[in-house]
Structures are given as C-alpha cells and as structure tokens.
Amino acid sequence: MEKQNILELIEQKKYIQLKKELSEMNEVDISEIIEPLDLPTTLLVFRMLSKGIAAEVFSYFSAEQQADIMNTITDKELKFILDELFFDDMIDLIEEMPANVVNKILINSTQEERVLINQFLKYPAQSAGSIMTIEYVELKKNMSVKEALEHIKEIGLNKETIYTCYVTDKKRKLEGIVSLRNLVVSEFEQSINDIMLEEVIYVETHDDQEIIANIFKKYGFMALPVVDKEHRLTGIITFDDIMDVMEEEATEDFQRMAAMVPSDEAYLDSSVITLAKQRIPWLMILMIGATVTGGIIKKFEDILSTVVVLTAFIPMLMDTGGNSGNQSSTLIIRGLATGEVVLKDIWRVLWKEFRISLLVGISLATVNFAKNMLLDRLELMVSLTVSLTVIIAVILAKIFGGTLPLIAKKLKLDPAIMAGPLITTIVDALTLLVYFGIASAILIK
C-alpha cells in the first residue's frame, strides 16, 4: 500500500478500509507514514492498530512523539503498550523520556519489572547489558523435541527471537543452545540434551558493543547469549540491534576522525548550537596547534625573504604531508575497528608504511621536480629542495599516520582521534622544519 493511499483513506475517513490496509503493512512503514501527522490524527490511526503492532509502531517513533503520545493516552492504553514492548525498547524509552513520563511508566509497571528496569539502567552505555533483551526462549535439557516445540508454540509470539533457544539449568546457568532449525529437522522423541550445542559462544554483560559486533560479523550469528559473572543467562542480543551498533560505531569513527565530538543524534534533527558545540573544541585545539607551525615560519623568515619563491610551496607541502598521513591513519584506524589489524602488528605496519612512503614519495617528488624544472623553470637547487622535502614529508606522514593510532590504542585511547586533522597538524610542523632545514643547507651558502 502506498503512503499516498493511506493518507487519502485517513482524509476521507474510510476507517474500515484503512484498518484493513494497515494490518497488511510493515510496522516501520506505518510509523513513517503517521509520525508527521498532527497528534490527534496520529492517535486516531494508532488506536486502530492491534496491540502488538501498536507497540512496535510506537517503538519506531521519535522520542518527542513518544512523549506526546504517552502524555495523551489513558493509563490503560499505556499499560497495553508497555506490556507488548520488548524489554530493550522499554529501557531505551525510559532513558529518553522526560521525568513525568518515566513516572507514568514506572507507576504502570509491576514491582518485578521495576527491579529489572533498575538493574538494566545500571549497565554502562555501549555494553552488552545495555543492548540486550530478556525475551528469549528458555528450554531445559530433559525436554523432548516435541515438548520444546509445544512450549515455543505457546510463548513464541512474545519473544524477540525463537530461532535460537537457550538451555539453562536450575540456577539459570547457560548449558547450551538449540536452533529452531535443529528442532524442526529432529524427531519429536529426541531429547534437547542430545541435539543441543554445548560449546556456546557468549558475551558478558559488561563487554563492549564494538567487540560484540565483531563477533556477530565473524560468525554470522543471529543472536548471542549474554551471561553474568556466574555464567547465568541474563539476556540475548539479536542481529538487528547489532546492525544499529555497526552503523553507530562507524558513524562515531567518521565523526571522531573528522575532529568532532561524536554524537548519535541525527544531523538534520540536531540544533545549530548542538552541532557547533560538537565542532568547536577540536577546531580550537587544532587552531592553536597550527600556530606552532606559524612559529616555525616566523623563525625562518630570513630564508623566506632571501629565497622568496619558497613561500609559494608551503601550501603544497603541507597538503601533501597531511593527505599522505591521513591515508595511512585512516587504513589503520579502520583496520583496528574491524579487528583486522591488532596492536602487535605495529612493527609490520611501520615497515610496510615505510616502504609505501618511499614509493609514494619518490613518485610525487619526480612529478613535482619535472613540473618545477620544465613548466615553471625554477632553479635546480630550489626544485631539489622542494622535491626532497616532498619525499621526507611523505615518509614522516605515513610513519606517524600508521603508528599513532596503534599507540593511541595501546594507551587505551580511541585510535580514531589520531586521524587526518591531528596528524596533519603534527606533520605540517615537521614538514616545514625539514623544508627550511634543507633550504638552509642547500640554498644559503
């Protein structure tokens, strides 16, 4: 059903047909269509949805819209939604709502739920605990396949996934997993104990989401169990939440690498002030850092005024150094994020970047030399000074670019801060020192 048709049905008040069409649609699409409408209309459509669908549509609304709806609907309706929401969505909701709405939620929860909510709110941001959900299927070793399937049939609709089931003992310790595929292809009389997989890959509640994302990518899992320190099953993480994590982590790295304070708020939804605040700190630091480079120029003013043409190459040398360093640091930062490069590779990276920088530096310097001699008809010694600086600038840039992210990792800093902008500032200063050093040696007798 097209968006336009739905809007027409709403306008023409053809509610019976509208309800039928909505029941066939995907929840994400429904929320996308009704979110921009005014609140009374949104509520009108929202109330036509079946309970389960309504809760899911609700979970896709923006925080603002969610707060508006929760402030408007009756307590009974609220309770319906809360009952149907998956626990991880409920936690996300509580974290984003203003205090009065949170109160409304807590009043409408059971004592048991409140204890759980409290426990979940305590997990560190970006940890397994903060992204897991508790709606999983739990089986026991001594069940038969038939009993397990009957159990799933009964409870399956309220679980986040039923495709991986978790076998636990009396103390809720994780003993194994069984996929629904295995259940479906097995004979009814087989026991869970016979078909379950005991060597389970799991994570702990405090593990970082980036590590977890890498496990998902490595193994292609659909879900991963989360255990506490006593190996008790406390939740599961499903692949769809991990896709969000992957996107979020990549976006964070992009932002950090472009010298911004990372934020997971969408660009178009962020206020100008928020975005400016995200950008000013690093620009300020880098601006002040760049005055060091200015100081170097000041120190060598004599050379520049003797051989005036040298000034014209400053931008090219700075850019080439910066760009070369940016290439290397980007590859290493990305390699560290995907787990393809690890700390102990530092010497391999250093040696590799050194050889690459020789090739790259000599290629660039040769073209530069040819251009300076043939096109611009510069003096041989000036051309030599510039080309030699290109080579050394590229080598320095690639060595700093390749190793600084690894050193940051070693120091437990985020490698992404050692990206282009910072490397550029460092390499700029070094490049000019080299440039004026060579110029002093070759040109000033």
Place this chain on the structure above:
Amino acid sequence: MEKQNILELIEQKKYIQLKKELSEMNEVDISEIIEPLDLPTTLLVFRMLSKGIAAEVFSYFSAEQQADIMNTITDKELKFILDELFFDDMIDLIEEMPANVVNKILINSTQEERVLINQFLKYPAQSAGSIMTIEYVELKKNMSVKEALEHIKEIGLNKETIYTCYVTDKKRKLEGIVSLRNLVVSEFEQSINDIMLEEVIYVETHDDQEIIANIFKKYGFMALPVVDKEHRLTGIITFDDIMDVMEEEATEDFQRMAAMVPSDEAYLDSSVITLAKQRIPWLMILMIGATVTGGIIKKFEDILSTVVVLTAFIPMLMDTGGNSGNQSSTLIIRGLATGEVVLKDIWRVLWKEFRISLLVGISLATVNFAKNMLLDRLELMVSLTVSLTVIIAVILAKIFGGTLPLIAKKLKLDPAIMAGPLITTIVDALTLLVYFGIASAILIK
C-alpha cells in the same frame, strides 16, 4: 575447546579425540586454527570433518588456501565439497580461483549448475544478484502448515535459512512469505494461504547493495527476497551477508574520504605496490591542485614582503579552513550513506551549515584575536585581518563541505570523493584569496 589444545591433539596424533573435539566446534574457529598449518596437516584435519562442516570450513579459507586444497584433493572429494557449498559461496569461489581450478570446478558440476553459474557471474558487482543465494525454502499457497513443516524437515538442513519461507506460484512468481515463527505457532491444519504475508518487501537483481543494506537496517529483516523483472523469485539475501556489505561499504567510504582508490583487500595482506597504487593517484591530483594555492601566494608576494608577519598565519588559516570543511563534508557524506540525509535536503543543509559556521567562525576568531593581541602583541589591524579571515574561511569551508557531497550525489558521483582532502584544497585557495584581499584593503594604504 582452546586453540592450543587442538594443536596439541594434532601433534600427538590423537585423531579420535581430535575428531570428537572438532565436531563440537564452530566452523569459523576450525578454519582459523587449521589455516596456518602446512597443507598436508590442513588436509589431514580437513578430511576428519563431516561433509557439511568441511564445506563450511572451506568457505572461510583464504583464496590461496582454497586453490591449494582444490589442486590437491581427489575429484570425488571436490565434488563432495561443491555439493555442500552454498551457491553464493560457490560463485565467490569461482570468481577468485585461477583458471585451472575453475575448470576443475566446472568439470565436476552438472549441466544445470553450469547454466546457473554462468547466469550468476553476469550480475554486476555489488548488485543484489551478486550477493544472493538460491538455497531458500519454497512453499505453495495450498499447502497446510503441517505439510509445510514436513517439507522443511526434509530439506531444511541444506538451505541457507529456513526462518523465512517463500510462497511462489507455478511460474515461480513471488506471492508471499511465511516466517518459521508463524508456522510453528499456527495450527497444523491451517493453510499457507491463510497465514502468509502478501505485502512483501523485495529487491530486484540489479539493485545496489548499499540500498539493500539500508533496507535491512530499516526493517531489521533476517532475509530479503530478490526477484527478476518478471517478479519471479531468483534468490534471497541473508542478514549475515549484509553485515559484510555494511562493513565493506563503510570501509570503502573511509578509503575514498581519505583520498584513496578503494580496495576490499585486507591491509596486512596487500602488497606494498598495491597499497602505493591505491594512494598515489589522488595524492598526485591534490598535489597539483595545491600548486594553485601556491600561485596565489606568488601573486601576492608584494603584500607578504611588506607585512612579513602575515606569512606565519598561512598554516593556521589553511588548517582551520580544511578542518572546518572536513567536519561538514564528513557529516553529510555519512548522512547520505545511511540514508539519513537526501538530495532534497540541500537547502536545509546550506542554511544549517551557514548558521553553524557563523557560531564556529566567531568563536575561533575571538580566541585568535585575543591570543594575537594579548600574547603575541600584534598590531590591531593585523589581528583583525587574521580573525576576519578565520570567520570567512570557516563559512566558506562549511558551505562547500556541506553542499559539495550533495552536488556530487546529484551528478551521480560518489559523494565520498567530496571529502576533507578535496575540500581542503579548494578552501585553501579561497582562504588565501580572502586573506590577501582583506590584507590589501586594510593594511596597504
């Protein structure tokens, strides 16, 4: 089972225990452990694995290792592996193997398989066709739930996923989907027609993988059907392959944004020459571009020799402009990749970036002015020239940085090329023009 223990069992030739331990392990881990061993040992362990496991372990080996193994094993063993490989892994294999191995594969395929292989090899790289697989569960409308479950029980182990099943008509046109969850919670006598979902979201064989990845992220699907122009089902794409796509697409953007020719080869596995070739072209272009900036300096040599102190601010102005532009272009490029920003947002972006740049520019200029006046005790007019240039440079940088990626998209170019390095080169030239323009007006009477 720890890696060390497996290696010990191999060394001590405890093959019976080894076989048992391997049967409990994840295929990814097995391939990781045995890949580094010498070929005879790898083959020895490989032959202990059951047919299905062996094929999966095989699919995780490097291309080199795969070629070695296929050159060594018997035709009968080869046929076993090929039979068990999922079709998308088989296509990947054929694309990467040297000609003699491809021949060996084709000789061991049926006529029907060869036709399919040919068809699949023709799909464009990074299209739905190139990442889909053909091992899906097909159901018919008139089946009962019981019949469907029996059908799945029979064939389920050989399918990439059984969790979403596809309902097709006699001409293989896609009519609907049924999740295994729905099958398991429904009554045996219900018909597929009653429980299937007819409003199916699908992609076509030539759709681009980035768009497909965004659909997966938006809806949280586990699998997506791929149809041809006649709406016939030709394959499915599963979430695990999409996780690889997401990682690959992000890495490609990182590389392009750092002025590299993108490559999906791993950094540590790439040769120095390959890596240098990836990096030289853009560095060369940018280096030549930067000579324009040099030319501007040359043109204004008079001003620089009159007010010598101006030279010292060139690095700071260039870096600040470049960094500011880099921030904006990064946010927009990333927004375009995740689908959060679209082409028609261009005026919103422009207006937003303009306001942000005012805030950012004025903040930076103020700090700069204070530093120049109080710390460096520069002349008022020089300080004013520098600070004014900072503001204008930031505005230009953010406007170019914010809009150039959108313009690239509009021109059907990859927005990621409009990243920091290129913006920096453009903004550098503009910044210096502004700088010298203001200096001429204010300082030279």
